Amino acid sequence: xxxxxxxxxxxxxxxxxxxxxxxxxxxxxxxxxxxxxxxxxxxxxxxxxxxxxxxxxxxxxxxxxxxxxxxxxxxxxxxxxxxxxxxxxxxxxxxxxxxxxxxxxxxxxxxxxxxxxxxxxxxxxxxxxxxxxxxxxxxxxxxxxxxxxxxxxxxxxxxxxxxxxxxxxxxxxxxxxxxxxxxxxxxxxxxxxxxxxxxxxxxxxxxxxxxxxxxxxxxxxxxxxxxxxxxxxxxxxxxxxxxxxxxxxxxxxxxxxxxxxxxxxxxxxxxxxxxxxxxxxxxxxxxxxxxxxxxxxxxxxxxxxxxxxxxxxxxxxxxxxxxxxxxxxxxxxxxxxxxxxxxxxxxxxxxxxxxxxxxxxxxxxxxxxxxxxxxxxxxxxxxxxxxxxxxxxxxxxxxxxxxxxxxxxxxxxxxxxxxxxxxxxxxxxxxxxxxxxxxxxxxxxxxxxxxxxxxxxxxxxxxxxxxxxxxxxx
Numbered sequence: 001x002x003x004x005x006x007x008x009x010x011x012x013x014x015x016x017x018x019x020x021x022x023x024x025x026x027x028x029x030x031x032x033x034x035x036x037x038x039x040x041x042x043x044x045x046x047x048x049x050x051x052x053x054x055x056x057x058x059x060x061x062x063x064x065x066x067x068x069x070x071x072x073x074x075x076x077x078x079x080x081x082x083x084x085x086x087x088x089x090x091x092x093x094x095x096x097x098x099x100x101x102x103x104x105x106x107x108x109x110x111x112x113x114x115x116x117x118x119x120x121x122x123x124x125x126x127x128x129x130x131x132x133x134x135x136x137x138x139x140x141x142x143x144x145x146x147x148x149x150x151x152x153x154x155x156x157x158x159x160x161x162x163x164x165x166x167x168x169x170x171x172x173x174x175x176x177x178x179x180x181x182x183x184x185x186x187x188x189x190x191x192x193x194x195x196x197x198x199x200x201x202x203x204x205x206x207x208x209x210x211x212x213x214x215x216x217x218x219x220x221x222x223x224x225x226x227x228x229x230x231x232x233x234x235x236x237x238x239x240x241x242x243x244x245x246x247x248x249x250x251x252x253x254x255x256x257x258x259x260x261x262x263x264x265x266x267x268x269x270x271x272x273x274x275x276x277x278x279x280x281x282x283x284x285x286x287x288x289x290x291x292x293x294x295x296x297x298x299x300x301x302x303x304x305x306x307x308x309x310x311x312x313x314x315x316x317x318x319x320x321x322x323x324x325x326x327x328x329x330x331x332x333x334x335x336x337x338x339x340x341x342x343x344x345x346x347x348x349x350x351x352x353x354x355x356x357x358x359x360x361x362x363x364x365x366x367x368x369x370x371x372x373x374x375x376x377x378x379x380x381x382x383x384x385x386x387x388x389x390x391x392x393x394x395x396x397x398x399x400x401x402x403x404x405x406x407x408x409x410x411x412x413x414x415x416x417x418x419x420x421x422x423x424x425x426x427x428x429x430x431x432x433x434x435x436x437x438x439x440x441x442x443x444x445x446x447x448x449x450x451x452x453x454x455x456x457x458x459x460x461x462x463x464x465x466x467x468x469x470x471x472x473x474x
Contacts, residue, residue: 054093133190148267153196201267210270214281215255215293234345237379255293269378334423340410353397354421362414400466
């Protein structure tokens with residue numbers, strides 16, 4: 001029965017409506033004087049005519065002058081300056097009509113209306129406060145539409161302070177509209193925003209540090225928990241030198257509070273990084289034998305089986321490395337299994353290393369961080385290569401002690417086998433002539449990774465010298 005006025009009307013239909021309205025006003029201005037000679041009717045016709053002309057002139061100035069000049073202006077309140085100028089033009093037009101058409105003196109009008117103006121001002125105190133607060137937000141643009149902001153203050157007029165986080169959807173002369181993470185639309189008066197502490201959580205060209213905390217039981221080897229959690233957090237997308245880190249923040253509930261620190265580009269990226277860091281902490285620490293603390297004491301641990309690698313598996317690794325079969329028994333006692341959760345870091349480019357990894361189960365990825373705008377502004381991993389069962393990595397750090405030259409992250413739940421430097425030391429000192437096989441391995445891997453063949457002269461001797469120094473072969 002009734003039309004929903006929120007439905008969008010087409011542009012041609014709106015144009016026809018405005019044309020009809022203008023024609024009706026002009027017709028009324030010219031028809032009324034011919035209907036009766038009364039002066040009040042003539043004065044009303046003049047007011048209608050001049051009002052229509054003033055409205056058309058203001059709209060023309062807005063279309064030809066204001067919109068082109070202010071459309072690309074990066075302000076905190078897009079359109080706010082235009083609205084103020086338009087209101088000022090309407091006031092000037094109204095003043096002109098009062099003086100020229102109705103013969104009313106503006107000075108006398110303002111003088112006799114001082115008491116009425118005071119009454120109106122007191123009654124519009126809230127509205128005027130929002131208006132001038134909106135003007136101050138416009139003149140000092142601390143945020144703009146699209147930014148995520150954190151507002152802390154007395155937002156609802158009750159006791160205490162509240163904190164609200166949302167994305168700025170619109171800013172008008174009276175309110176700021178925020179869309180929260182839950183999709184709700186919160187509308188805050190400009191006066192409340194001006195009196196609150198506003199933190200801009202989104203700066204397109206800047207990084208913001210975010211933190212998450214977890215409480216573990218105090219143990220003498222707490223440094224081991226920090227090292228393993230730091231290694232796992234290498235799976236968070238990041239740019240050097242803004243590496244994720246873990247520090248002992250304080251004590252609480254009888255345990256040590258570990259604070260995970262990482263950098264985020266934009267609010268939504270920070271939220272996703274916080275979720276991932278919390279998940280990794282709750283996965284990695286209990287898996288490594290560190291119990292998390294809760295209100296009722298430490299949480300129980302779930303036992304993770306650690307089967308001894310079989311001879312067949314060790315044989316596959318030794319053959320892939322080009323080593324003799326009798327090294328199987330030398331390496332097997334040093335082989336370590338590592339379980340990995342999705343998104344967990346294995347190694348990070350630039351970190352020191354002295355071990356080799358072989359993928360036993362799952363998929364790992366060699367990655368590099370890059371900035372993206374979709375699905376939100378933030379840092380994401382760009383996969384460079386996939387590593388599946390039977391593939392290995394980290395041989396350069398194992399054989400020469402060089403820093404890691406790539407970042408590897410678990411793409412799925414995975415299991416890797418780690419061979420440290422100690423596994424090779426005794427065997428190499430017993431059979432130093434096998435050094436050439438390890439240099440052949442490095443040369444083969446280098447040729448596979450390089451797009452252009454590299455010159456061999458001097459490279460083998462340099463690698464051989466590095467391996468000798470690293471393993472103390474003289």
